[in-house]
Amino acid sequence: AVYFFSLFPVLYFSGKWSLINNSKLLRISNKLLAIAFYSIYIIIALLLSFYTPKGKEHIVIFINILIFFSFTVAAVFAKPYKDNLNYLALSIVCIMVALVWFELDKYRVLCNPDSYFQPHSFWNLFIALSGFYFYVYIRSEGMKATIEIKMHSV
Structure with missing residues (x-):
């Protein structure tokens, strides 16, 4: 996977x-x-x-x-032209954070069998967040970086 x-x-x-x-x-x-x-x-x-x-x-x-x-x-x-790069930047940051947890998991640092928090779970969490932000980046390609909201008076 x-x-x-x-x-x-x-x-x-x-x-x-x-x-x-x-x-x-x-x-x-x-x-x-x-x-x-x-x-x-x-x-x-x-x-x-x-x-x-x-x-x-x-x-x-x-x-x-x-x-x-x-x-x-x-x-x-x-x-x-530049697309909305915020989501791509968030995806890259999440990958970097995931790599830190990946290395901690590889060397069994902070691995406590009695704990709910394991490096492998954080690796999965951040790589999933990276995938989500990458999907949003792909979906937002070609859109303006800012969204205008127009309010109509009644």
Whole structure:
């Protein structure tokens, strides 16, 4: 599940970056691009799930997150206009906080079997928040950063 979750932003921004830099891809229909995108996503995630050597999972996840950051920077700064980046920033902050809890969980720091609060649960919480903010960012792309509320007088 971690591979599927950490790989989606990488493929999203790599696809977005390649569309910005390769105008020939824009001529392909959206349906074909979506099929290609999800096919590549599923194939890579399954390969990572089944062929990552035992004990190297943490490194693969960390590399996925670093690639996510690099494609995020490339895709965001390559665009002529800026989207609402607040949600993307919140997603990145949540990933960074999740990585801290991920490392604490890996080395069993603060792991008390009698406690309700475990590093692994905080890792799951913050990675889920990151996914939520990333979803809201994708959903808000193309919208203005501020929302105007017009009040009509009666």
